[in-house]
Amino acid sequence: MFSFKDLSAAFSQRFNHSQFPLTPATLYEPCNYFLTIGGKRIRPILCLMGNELFNEIHEDAYHLAAAVELFHNFTLIHDDIMDAAALRRGMETIHTKYNQSTAILSGDVMMIQSYEELNKINGNYLQKILRIFNKTAKEVCEGQQYDMDFENQNQVTLEAYIEMITLKTSVLLAASLEMGAIIGGASEGNCKHLYEFGKNLGIAFQIQDDYLDAFGDPTKFGKEVGGDIRQNKKTFLLLHTLDVAPEEQKAQLHALMQGQASDKVQKVLAIYKACGVDAWANTLKEQYWQKAMEHLEAIAVVSTRKKPLKELADFLIQRDV
């Protein structure tokens, strides 16, 4: 069994060379540039781990991993346009560095390239994997659409928010594991448990992300703390507070959201705490974590094989925050 670090190195060795032709450079150079921005490459590693949970890693798992990473990067390129984001991980986004048309088109061609990688997979399970991949790809688009829709809605239920982040983020993590497991020869039942493990882990991770954006230690959290609050982003914390806060605090919250007072973050955090939203978020995260662990437990392989996945989950979810 390989650790996350081992798999990450093995994947990078194969993936970190140009995925694209040389010409037209105006199309493919931006694609190569964007891939150098990097990221933790969690999704491709999940493909490899899904495979290795059941069997030695097959060459096809690397093609799948590349396809998933290319697809993920395509979504980032287009999301950056829609969100008008100038930077990603401190680097210029494609529409900033080049122009918008280039960003649209290089995203498109990156998606096509991901299907090209998928088409290198053994024909025996290609259709099954394509079915999951296509379903997931559509769900990711739906999640992005819901996310944009929510920004224009006054009221969003917690349920709808969980559905949105599930589609936008969790299903691709879940599907990466499941498709890897198919290559590993896993049974239908084991595949489903692995999918549910990934999905619930993804939701727990997103709850944590929302939590850390508000309550995180600024010296440890990668991003500026309070960014979501300043932008009035509909997060787990805000939605729950609007649900449970007494009328007076709700009114204060709405008033704070109208402006950009210098003490906005501080005052909103005070309301969050008064409503006990920090403890609530931890409990909610714990519930999804538990569900994830139950599904991991239910997979019918010897528990030593599950160690890398358990370690990755522990790494992603800092259970003491």
Add this chain to the structure above:
Amino acid sequence: MFSFKDLSAAFSQRFNHSQFPLTPATLYEPCNYFLTIGGKRIRPILCLMGNELFNEIHEDAYHLAAAVELFHNFTLIHDDIMDAAALRRGMETIHTKYNQSTAILSGDVMMIQSYEELNKINGNYLQKILRIFNKTAKEVCEGQQYDMDFENQNQVTLEAYIEMITLKTSVLLAASLEMGAIIGGASEGNCKHLYEFGKNLGIAFQIQDDYLDAFGDPTKFGKEVGGDIRQNKKTFLLLHTLDVAPEEQKAQLHALMQGQASDKVQKVLAIYKACGVDAWANTLKEQYWQKAMEHLEAIAVVSTRKKPLKELADFLIQRDV
């Protein structure tokens, strides 16, 4: 053997219902709207004809036809954003009717849907078809990129222009025929001839389109005559004229292109005619038409089976202009 009209009716009957789920309506309603704008559905019919040239039409050819039409519409949605086109066939484009983010995302999901249609095709030739489809899809993106690049270049060779329109338009026509032929069980050699027939026909069609935009009969030509000239579009006609015109006329042409004089179209046309570009364009079109016909001729099936394709080619290329 079915005529274009028969095949068109058969395809429409299957295709003209919603291709997409109901929710989120903000994502899928624009997709359905765009498909109602219609078009001649030439590409899906080419898929069916490619199949029928060799064998009875198989259900898979309809899935392929739907995939190709969805892919084509995805490219139109994104091209409309890049070209800032407000209307298509007299109807509002998606980014005009809704907004740009919706246009990006509904284009994305339409491309994914086209792969979902492909995945309904028999596994025996799925990989072969996917390989052609992916290659062609990338080429179409490359063609669009070259087209945008050319707008910012002072000099474009005729050769580069032909390569651009081949990628942007002809390869998808050619691949539609070839992929249909694969479903029909055609041999490698026959597939290649059919591909070349489609590719050369597409180039001839584009030369004709450029010609008609300048010299067409306004009562017969669907679009406003002279649009390309007003926009200084680099067409076959302009590129050739810049190639062959004496220095004096070249200078006049450049001067005319700097402005939007009321007699710009008339004066540019006079230069085109003085340079004999109208006769040249007809000869060039005829050359590609001849190549197309030679490849059609070379396909090893009884000539009666080729009748619908020959009729379609005659319909597309009005050889008397």
